[in-house]
Amino acid sequence: RAKRRGKRNYARYSPDMDRDSRRRTSRIAALRRAIEREELSLVYQPELHLTQGRIHSVEALLRWNSTDHGTVPPGEFIPLAEETGLIIPLGEWVLDQACRTLVAWRAAGADPALKMAVNISAVQLLRSDLPDTVARILQRHALPPGVLELELIESVLMSHAEQALRRLHVFRELGVSIAVDDFGTGYSSLSYLHRLPIDTLKIDKTFIDGVAAPDDHDDATITSTIIAMARTLGLATVAEGVETPAQLAFLQRHGCDIAQGFHISRPLPGDDCQHFLETAPARAGHWLDPAP
């Protein structure tokens, strides 16, 4: 989109430009009021532990159903929220809501070890008050910090290394764990990441897509190499976007710790996810190969 706009700047005035920017302005205004209008919700996607056969964690994913704009995908409204700074109140809302949900599930008998993973954008991480905000929300809900996992994308760890590192150390002290999201799409090396206080690598879906494709040996090699190196460095691995039994079998065979994707479950509304968690133990055998 940025490119398209850039090119258009050289072109003569077009009515499309007007329409695009009006739509953008009106979406920003709507997003500004989304919390109070109760247009936001979270869905939760389970992550399966491949050797323990249990649901290890659940990732909270934000949804916006706008009265004025309909359902806007995160890929569109998250960048808007980041550009405008609205991601700060939205991100706090997400953390609070995700913790609230986890407390409800725990009260209803969920595994006390179940983790809640929350996506944190670069804009949030660069604010010096993020650790305080996180600590305050955990306290509000009386949750042990160990059940919270923050997902960061690797680019922020590279481009703002010092600030990011400071924040990561505070989280480590607090007991909150850190995952690097979409790993492999940026330019960070494992040898660099290994010096950071992080716990988990989430291998990007683009690699997982190809692991069981007969003509794509690169993705399989990259994925198995990431898994092996992560293990050497003491980092856990999560495969993102697992859609087929063949992909799951590959991951199990190569020692990936955790899998997330439509093959296990789509992101679910809170109540449906709670039901999923309650019935998952009976289904673990259906996903996992007993003799990998």
Ligand code: C2E
């Ligand atoms: P992400 O954190 O990498 O989340 C994974 C995305 O992959 C989600 O898309 C999920 O629905 C999708 N996905 C999971 N399994 C599969 C699969 O098997 N196949 C396919 N095709 N897709 C799968 P979603 O929910 O649209 O979110 C997109 C991105 O928006 C997220 O990527 C994350 O970067 C961002 N995002 C979502 N919620 C939040 C939030 O609360 N805060 C922030 N800062 N970012 C968020």
Ligand code: MG
């Ligand atoms: Mg994520």
Ligand code: MG
């Ligand atoms: Mg991801």
Ligand code: MG
């Ligand atoms: Mg991704």
